[in-house]
Amino acid sequence: MSYFSIFFQYAGQYLKTRLTYRADMAVEIFSDLLFQAVNLIFILVVFGHTSLLKGWSKDEMVFIYGFFLVPFAIFGAFFNIWDFTDRYIVKGEMDRILTRPIHSLFQIILERMELESLFGVVTGLAIMFYAGNNLGLSLHWYDPFIFLILVAGGALVYAGIFVTLASIGFWSDSRTDIMPMMYNIGNYGRYPVDIYNRIIRYVLTWILPFAFVGVYPAAYFLGREEWYIYAFITPLIGVIFFAISVFLWNIGVTKYRGAGN
Amino acid sequence: MDYIIDVKDLRKEFTSHSSRSGLKGAFRDLFTRNYTIKTAVDDISLQIRKGEMVGYIGENGAGKSTTIKMLTGILTPTSGEVRVNGMNPHKDREKFVRSIGVVFGQRSQLWWDIAVQESFRLLKKVYNVPDEFYNTHMADVIKTLAIEPLLDKPVRKLSLGQRMRCELAAALIHNPPLLFLDEPTIGLDVLVKLKIREFLKEINAKYGTTILLTTHDLSDIEALCERVIMLDEGKIIYDGALQQLRENWGEGKQIQFLFTEDVFMNELQELTKEHLVVWEQGTNASTWTASVENDEEIISAVIGKVVAAKRIADLKIVEITTEEIIRNIYEEGAVRNG
Ligand SMILES: Nc1ncnc2c1ncn2[C@@H]1O[C@H](COP(=O)(O)OP(=O)(O)OP(=O)(O)O)[C@@H](O)[C@H]1O
Numbered sequence: 038m039s040y041f042s043i044f045f046q047y048a049g050q051y052l053k054t055r056l057t058y059r060a061d062m063a064v065e066i067f068s069d070l071l072f073q074a075v076n077l078i079f080i081l082v083v084f085g086h087t088s089l090l091k092g093w094s095k096d097e098m099v100f101i102y103g104f105f106l107v108p109f110a111i112f113g114a115f116f117n118i119w120d121f122t123d124r125y126i127v128k129g130e131m132d133r134i135l136t137r138p139i140h141s142l143f144q145i146i147l148e149r150m151e152l153e154s155l156f157g158v159v160t161g162l163a164i165m166f167y168a169g170n171n172l173g174l175s176l177h178w179y180d181p182f183i184f185l186i187l188v189a190g191g192a193l194v195y196a197g198i199f200v201t202l203a204s205i206g207f208w209s210d211s212r213t214d215i216m217p218m219m220y221n222i223g224n225y226g227r228y229p230v231d232i233y234n235r236i237i238r239y240v241l242t243w244i245l246p247f248a249f250v251g252v253y254p255a256a257y258f259l260g261r262e263e264w265y266i267y268a269f270i271t272p273l274i275g276v277i278f279f280a281i282s283v284f285l286w287n288i289g290v291t292k293y294r295g296a297g298n
Numbered sequence: 299m300d301y302i303i304d305v306k307d308l309r310k311e312f313t314s315h316s317s318r319s320g321l322k323g324a325f326r327d328l329f330t331r332n333y334t335i336k337t338a339v340d341d342i343s344l345q346i347r348k349g350e351m352v353g354y355i356g357e358n359g360a361g362k363s364t365t366i367k368m369l370t371g372i373l374t375p376t377s378g379e380v381r382v383n384g385m386n387p388h389k390d391r392e393k394f395v396r397s398i399g400v401v402f403g404q405r406s407q408l409w410w411d412i413a414v415q416e417s418f419r420l421l422k423k424v425y426n427v428p429d430e431f432y433n434t435h436m437a438d439v440i441k442t443l444a445i446e447p448l449l450d451k452p453v454r455k456l457s458l459g460q461r462m463r464c465e466l467a468a469a470l471i472h473n474p475p476l477l478f479l480d481e482p483t484i485g486l487d488v489l490v491k492l493k494i495r496e497f498l499k500e501i502n503a504k505y506g507t508t509i510l511l512t513t514h515d516l517s518d519i520e521a522l523c524e525r526v527i528m529l530d531e532g533k534i535i536y537d538g539a540l541q542q543l544r545e546n547w548g549e550g551k552q553i554q555f556l557f558t559e560d561v562f563m564n565e566l567q568e569l570t571k572e573h574l575v576v577w578e579q580g581t582n583a584s585t586w587t588a589s590v591e592n593d594e595e596i597i598s599a600v601i602g603k604v605v606a607a608k609r610i611a612d613l614k615i616v617e618i619t620t621e622e623i624i625r626n627i628y629e630e631g632a633v634r635n636g
């Protein structure tokens with residue numbers, strides 16, 4: 038597969054560039070970690086007093102948060118497209134992308150990757166092991182594989198939503214605050230959805246399915262059988278949303294106008 | 299179908315929305331939007347054969363870049379047919395762009411932060427160029443463009459001329475049979491321009507590379523292109539040999555006189571009334587220019603008459619430059635057929 042070897046070439050180049058600016062990289066990893074620590078403290082404080090919230094224990098909530106960090110880190114490493122409209126449409130950088138023989142979205146993933154974000158995977162795993170240990174969870178031999186599949190599904194859900202949003206830029210390059218707003222909505226996925234009212238729950242499941250990034254797949258490992266059906270359709274939802282987003286992207290590319298003068 | 303570029307009735311319209319002012323305006327915009335349609339490229343047809351070097355010229359905003367973007371698959375045409383290298387640039391874009399090279403003088407194609415040779419290496423991978431070919435071909439390109447000392451510098455540290463030479467090299471990594479250059483010499487000094495022209499001639503001769511270039515510098519066209527296509531407000535107003543253009547438009551000559559004393563228009567007209575001469579005063583009353591037909595007899599007769607009657611300090615016969623011819627055409631907006 039040439040896309041794989043192209044990917045490794047880019048990743049190699051990326052690391053090379055990054056290592057020449059080691060200080061920057063350290064700062065970035067440190068601020069990432071700090072950000073995650075603040076979030077974790079928030080959860081511990083808010084849920085510290087109530088040991089049970091709608092039937093979820095504190096450790097379960099922490100576990101869900103830990104799980105969420107993993108697909109989110111992968112999304113963050115490869116889908117830095119929150120400034121797509123500004124960077125590629127308004128400035129006309131898309132011209133360059135479109136004269137190269139690789140799928141345009143893949144090129145943008147390659148150009149914009151931020152591999153430091155992958156540290157979130159480590160944090161997430163650590164949190165899950167800590168909470169899982171408290172909960173006395175045990176692992177089957179096949180659980181790591183299921184984990185990989187569910188994480189991939191969650192990352193695809195995130196990617197699908199954000200690629201869809203970025204595609205809007207092909208039709209209208211006016212400034213909107215949709216991107217930051219969506220980052221906020223995404224955060225709802227890391228709490229159990231049944232603490233929200235029915236409408237929000239519906240939205241987080243079928244419209245902006247961020248629940249498939251955190252609570253649903255995590256429910257599988259927590260042994261919450263009432264949510265298993267949702268846990269198991271995670272990869273399906275991920276593939277569907279991502280496929281739709283790529284479809285929209287491809288239509289968007291034909292609407293690209295270039296930078297006007 | 300031996301045309302490498304074959305375009306029929308190609309058209310591109312840009313719609314731009316204008317928003318009304320005020321809250322009420324914004325509300326009305328929700329339902330009906332005011333918009334204007336700008337036709338950037340207006341039903342043009344053209345054909346280019348393999349190995350041709352064609353100059354694509356026109357004033358600012360004539361639609362040159364828009365045409366190139368449609369031919370390279372960046373923009374989707376509003377209507378019309380395009381076949382480039384036997385393919386439709388908008389279908390199969392990824393396969394198509396392997397067969398072309400593109401340089402936009404106004405915009406870098408290289409990665410800003412990484413060294414030039416790293417950029418080349420990534421592109422080599424992207425275009426899947428075999429090692430042996432890359433090594434021999436690029437060594438040649440690098441040598442001809444004299445960019446060897448620049449290879450380990452990041453693009454953002456290069457001067458414009460240095461960068462442009464690297465851009466050209468990057469566009470040729472996969473040795474495409476067709477090269478699009480949009481203002482490749484913009485802002486460059488004479489030496490770099492000459493080097494780039496030499497290089498383009500060389501690859502055209504060596505590989506038969508077809509080149510379509512836009513420029514505002516007509517000396518580029520004179521040095522490289524036998525054929526020019528002239529665009530005005532999205533329409534092709536001339537497509538043919540540069541030589542032909544000069545013959546149709548540049549048939550006249552100008553004779554510049556510097557007299558030792560002030561001379562009046564009616565005196566000069568009286569002297570040359572047997573011939574068709576247009577007299578124009580220069581910077582002062584002792585310098586005059588006579589525009590005449592390009593005919594040796596007339597030129598000699600006019601000079602003879604004037605010199606016999608008036609003392610002159612200097613005399614020069616000049617041909618109308620291509621620059622002036624083109625400017626005249628732009629001003630009239632159309633080309634005389636003849
Ligand atoms: N993305 C766009 N949106 C709206 N209008 C555009 C866009 N791109 C170009 N135009 C308009 O189309 C016309 C043609 O532009 P184009 O860039 O093709 O001109 P050009 O011949 O390349 O000019 P120049 O010599 O200045 O580069 C111009 O009137 C321009 O304003």
Ligand SMILES: [Mg+2]
Nearest residue numbers: 362363364480
């Ligand atoms: Mg232009």
